[in-house]
Amino acid sequence: MSATLTVLGSSGSYPGPGRACSSYLVTVEGYRLLLDCGNGALTNLPCDPADLDAVLLSHLHPDHCADVYGLHIALRHGPSAPARVDVHAPAGAGERLGGLLDAEGREGFLEHLRFHEAAAGQRLALGPLSVTLFPAAHPLETLASRLELHGRPLLSYTGDSGPCEALVACGEGTGLLVGDATWPESARPVPADLHCTGGDLGRVAARAGARRLLVTHVQPAYDPAEVAADAAAAYDGQILVAHDRMEIAL
Numbered sequence: 584m585s586a587t588l589t590v591l592g593s594s595g596s597y598p599g600p601g602r603a604c605s606s607y608l609v610t611v612e613g614y615r616l617l618l619d620c621g622n623g624a625l626t627n628l629p630c631d632p633a634d635l636d637a638v639l640l641s642h643l644h645p646d647h648c649a650d651v652y653g654l655h656i657a658l659r660h661g662p663s664a665p666a667r668v669d670v671h672a673p674a675g676a677g678e679r680l681g682g683l684l685d686a687e688g689r690e691g692f693l694e695h696l697r698f699h700e701a702a703a704g705q706r707l708a709l710g711p712l713s714v715t716l717f718p719a720a721h722p723l724e725t726l727a728s729r730l731e732l733h734g735r736p737l738l739s740y741t742g743d744s745g746p747c748e749a750l751v752a753c754g755e756g757t758g759l760l761v762g763d764a765t766w767p768e769s770a771r772p773v774p775a776d777l778h779c780t781g782g783d784l785g786r787v788a789a790r791a792g793a794r795r796l797l798v799t800h801v802q803p804a805y806d807p808a809e810v811a812a813d814a815a816a817a818y819d820g821q822i823l824v825a826h827d828r829m830e831i832a833l
């Protein structure tokens with residue numbers, strides 16, 4: 584059965600020309616899991632939002648969750664309305680995100696987006712996928728995720744993270760490591776425990792023994808090819824450079 588990753592948003596931290604922010608659609612055996620829902624992600628969604636089976640938010644920075652507002656409207660008022668989707672996210676996500684809306688809007692938001700608290704160490708059964716969550720190194724609670732299909736390590740997603748042991752564990756032997764590579768090495772010095780450089784991510788991929796690496800979340804100010812070259816200096820597996828609407832067979 585086919586398994587596909589579609590990049591809905593490849594930009595890091597803020598959108599750039601032709602590039603929405605972090606969002607990745609995983610389609611497996613007809614099941615659709617959306618990993619993050621950053622600004623502009625719905626622009627590139629190839630299906631009716633009501634056809635999503637679940638959403639997993641790595642963390643609550645806007646570049647990973649801002650399009651939940653549009654998603655909620657699509658579920659509430661779109662052609663398939665009323666529809667609902669389960670959203671797995673760090674503690675308090677529904678209240679915090681809903682806090683931007685007025686009382687009536689918040690009620691609808693929480694009715695159509697069914698929030699479930701997720702935390703590092705948990706294993707979620709999402710359709711045919713087994714999803715294990717890891718603690719990323721980022722200034723607020725952030726979940727890296729490891730997706731397995733019938734025991735096969737299909738894909739690991741770092742969310743936003745500086746390099747750390749948890750990322751190596753998350754990516755161990757994975758078929759595709761989807762990794763935060765915000766900066767090229769030339770941007771150093773960079774803050775600790777915030778994001779990876781291309782070199783940082785390459786080292787994580789090498790230590791994890793990832794079969795392939797998808798370089799993503801590059802900030803618009805930088806050249807993704809330079810970031811990928813930095814990753815290649817540390818990792819000798821296949822490196823792909825993310826762009827919006829890119830499809831990858833898993």
Ligand SMILES: [Zn+2]
Pocket residue numbers: 595596605644646647743800
């Ligand atoms: Zn980010």
Ligand SMILES: [Zn+2]
Pocket residue numbers: 642644721743
């Ligand atoms: Zn972040």
